[in-house]
Amino acid sequence: MDRRFLFVLGSSRTDGNTEALARRAAEQLDPSVEQTWFSLAERPLPDFEDLRHDSDHVRPTEGNLAALLDATLAATDVVIASPLYWYSVSTQVKRYLDHWSGWLRTPGVDFGATLAGRTLWGVTVLADTEASVADPLVGTLNNSAAYLGMRFGGVLLGNGSKPGDVLGDTEALARAKSFFGGGAPLARFPHETR
Numbered sequence: 001m002d003r004r005f006l007f008v009l010g011s012s013r014t015d016g017n018t019e020a021l022a023r024r025a026a027e028q029l030d031p032s033v034e035q036t037w038f039s040l041a042e043r044p045l046p047d048f049e050d051l052r053h054d055s056d057h058v059r060p061t062e063g064n065l066a067a068l069l070d071a072t073l074a075a076t077d078v079v080i081a082s083p084l085y086w087y088s089v090s091t092q093v094k095r096y097l098d099h100w101s102g103w104l105r106t107p108g109v110d111f112g113a114t115l116a117g118r119t120l121w122g123v124t125v126l127a128d129t130e131a132s133v134a135d136p137l138v139g140t141l142n143n144s145a146a147y148l149g150m151r152f153g154g155v156l157l158g159n160g161s162k163p164g165d166v167l168g169d170t171e172a173l174a175r176a177k178s179f180f181g182g183g184a185p186l187a188r189f190p191h192e193t194r
């Protein structure tokens, strides 16, 4: 199957560290792999409204939400590039994931069946030098992939605070070179692997 990567940029600023690290990793993809980049800062999503127990969700037909739904359905690989904000994903990324709940219940979309078996990846940059503080972000992405029956390729971590800092993190840049070449097993919840 031809690979089509969707990079969802979740920083609240443009040209930040997380995008820089994601682009380093993406440089290694084969030229035959299609890349779509979607910046949530430039193309913000509306707030999610929980209609599960009132009425059917309706498929969005225009605007950023419709574009991102179509891009998500078309992707074999979804890469969530979120800075570490309060130890987890950014608000922008969280809102995107919340919309997944609506899309799972939108008649005619087949979101769950389409994403099952596809691959979720993460890229994050944090100011802290201790990588384990990003465990909540890693858990959010791993468990979301497990819920959807997706594969999970893990999270590429880098260190930095102001834009450009991550380009000085030579270990992260080295990890970026092989990140997308790594394995992506079917995601499992932690309690399933204990």
Ligand SMILES: Cc1cc2nc3c(=O)[nH]c(=O)nc-3n(C[C@H](O)[C@H](O)[C@H](O)COP(=O)(O)O)c2cc1C
Pocket: 011, 012, 013, 015, 016, 017, 018, 019, 082, 083, 084, 085, 086, 087, 088, 125, 126, 127, 128, 129, 133, 159, 160, 161, 162, 163
């Ligand atoms: C709202 C906010 C929350 C943050 N929370 C954390 C955090 O919990 N841990 C951490 O190490 N860095 C934290 N940071 C620092 C960012 O992760 C860091 O500056 C990162 O490089 C930003 O990525 P970007 O350049 O892609 O926007 C936070 C920054 C902001 C603006």
